[in-house]
Amino acid sequence: MQNTNLKFRLPWLKLFFLLGGLVLLFPLNRCARQAPTETDGSLSLRLIVADQSGLIPVKESLGYAPVAGAKAELKSRNYYESPSTPKTYHAVSDSDGVVLFSGLPLGEYTLTVQKTVPIVDPKGDEDSITVRGNKIVSLFEPAVTDTVKAKLASKSALVINEIYYAGPKNNAYYFYDQFVELYNSADTTVYLDGLILCRGRGYHNPKMDSLDYVQVIYVYQFPGVPKTGRDYPVAPHQFVVIAQDAIDHSQFIKTALDLSNADWEFYNPYYSEIDNPAPNVVNAIPDNSTDFMINLVHDFVILADGSDYYPGEVSEHGYQYYHVPIRTILDGVEYSANPNKLKELTNQVDAGFAGVGISKYSGKSTERRRPGFDTNNSSLDFIVLDHPTPGYSHE
């Protein structure tokens, strides 16, 4: 027995020290990865803010019209500081219209620049005009330089104040109690004559920020003559509810809304829709055979003065798109349950998302945090309501 042990001892001893050596050497020759040499959170953005409204003269030495003193807001599309607050950076442009941001994380950002320019109107009175620019900026290099063009900001007293699109809590796929609420935020009367409400085309167009129109698939129009009509007034600080169907929906689904008192109803005469007593906002596209039904999780609605819209391209699926010039748009709101979805409405109209977190058939709605509160960024402007408030504010 002793001899056997001796026979084994030497090879085992060698093996032992061989393995021991490997263990000791392992940290020097391990499979660990090299630490990254670049650090996130250290990117910089140099932004040139150039005016295209004509209000600011071109500076010949620069070759563009610099918007000095413009407030720039860079809002991350990836990171948040609180569940409803994207991580946001602020800066002001210098005399050459240059804004510098530093210490930024990798990712995509929504950029908004804005400046109020003092003017003197033809009567000699002092007034002001706001120029504004929006852009999506992708930062994936340590230092990025970009340009944003500031244009005259469209300003309307009439805004889309609330959109209820998710449908009530139910298991029957019932969502016909959708509505859109408008609000007159001015101290003067405005008019609905000829205005159009439109629904988005339903997917992301990578070139949309460079277009001067918005692609839509529904156009529903108030009666009256656009811009000049005075037959359908909205009093100061009055709400206007336009229902998909102005009836008491709770007779079908207990959790659905009673919209029998809605001010208006979307009505499509080109299919067999029942015309309820409320006055109609009528489908203006004969080829469209559906009611004003909007997507239950992600879509956009725009309100335009109705003075101009025209047929655009036809999709590969045979849809006829219509183009609504941005200059005619009074307000637009894009909503999405998921804030990381690609935008479908250009930042020129809406730089954010309303309705984040609202899933279909949740009975929830999205409304401006205060009636008429409008920065053209629905992520800021809108909040989520557990219960819709047609014709009144949650406040």
Add this chain to the structure above:
Amino acid sequence: MNRRSLFGIALSLLLLSLTFGGDFEVTPGGQLTAWQWQSAQINLYEYARNSAWLQENDSTNWMIISTHSDNSWGDLRRFWDPYGEYRNALTFSGQKHISPTQTFYGAITYRYDYVSRMNQAIDIQPYALDPFVISDSTEGDFSFNGPTVHVVYGQQISSRLWWGMGLDYGIYRGLKKVYSMPEIIRRKIKLDVSLAYQLNSHFTFGLSVRPYDTRDNTKIVKQPDGTEPLILRYRGEQVFTAVVSKSDRFAIYNGTEWQSQVMVEFSRLRGMLVLGYYYRWTEVYDNERLRLHDGFYQGEHYYVNTLWRYALNEQKNSFVTLGYRFRYIGDWAEEPVKKWAIYRSFQRRHQMRLGLFKTLHSSPFAVYADGVFDYWLPDRRDYLAHLYREASISNLQITAGGLWHVNPYFTLQAGVRFDQYRESAVWHYFGDFKSWGGECKASYRYGAKLFQVYLRYGKEQSSVSDFTRNGVIFGVRLKQTL
């Protein structure tokens, strides 16, 4: 011998629980006192978990059934921490020498834990070293449960050489009771392959390699009202991505620990020296098929552990213990798109220990005292949050107590403990606090049976606020020597 074996098993279970927990954390609640170290054997198996030494650790066969309940509650806690933690375990374990050269040890533990008012985190270990924490925006209770299996096989293959294998396998499943009601499932497997070589009667060398793989699956479910919850995924402090989703989140942690050990034995002196390297790679992602990553993390640990005990007399019933541990951690995390660093840290942790166990001459009494000083110097760089901090954290623990052998069957033990925890204000973990507590234990031996019951109580009081935290640990063990 039996008594020492029991402490050995207790220590093994403690180590098992630590390894199951993964990287060490700052956890002042429920700290065990020093008596395990005083009483445990200093050898390859009990100090370094070298499975090859199982054969030599304990020559007896036995079975144990034990319960352990570790409870703490209070507002002295970190941001993610729960208000209350109520952790319970039932363990069946046994050891059998199946031949003169082979030994088998097995343990099955069933854990049932209840965590109350967990603040936002839906993560088993939000304070693990990696910066990725998944959370919602609510405070809620969790219940966790699941079995853990630990088996060890050791064999002597020549007069001076042993080898062994160990396996830890555990499933731990938790469910949050309120919105967003996620279910967390953790599966862990860890292997141990070890060798031990006895050079002579004074020196024995050991080698261990321990690959491991841990997988967490956090299932986000659609809510009862039909909504998809808003889930926040942190990439460091204060900065997170927000996702409205019901898709699952996965995290894989795997790596290997390499360890070499030296055991020294002289008539009055026993000691252990352990050198180790621990590697961890972590991937955090959505969608098991597409693997949409939140990020990656790598951790490397280098450590030295040593513990020495010198007997003060020939009877070896009084001794002095001296120990030191050092761990250096270098780790980093990167974002998934460009693989740029979002976090990096370099941490040094020292622990010094000095203990005395003294049997009073010609009396059934013994006294013990133990001091442990932890000094941790983290250098953490959170690139996304722009937080760069390097400041120390320390903890001093002093334990003192006595042992009374009432008669050959019955033993009582009681002690007190005091802790002084200090952290630099930049960390915002607990703030400075003091802790004090007491413990008592009774053992009754009847033939081949040993019955033990123990109770510990502790209270932590913040030095910078009115917050406190209370802790109670109790347990029962019944051992049958076969």
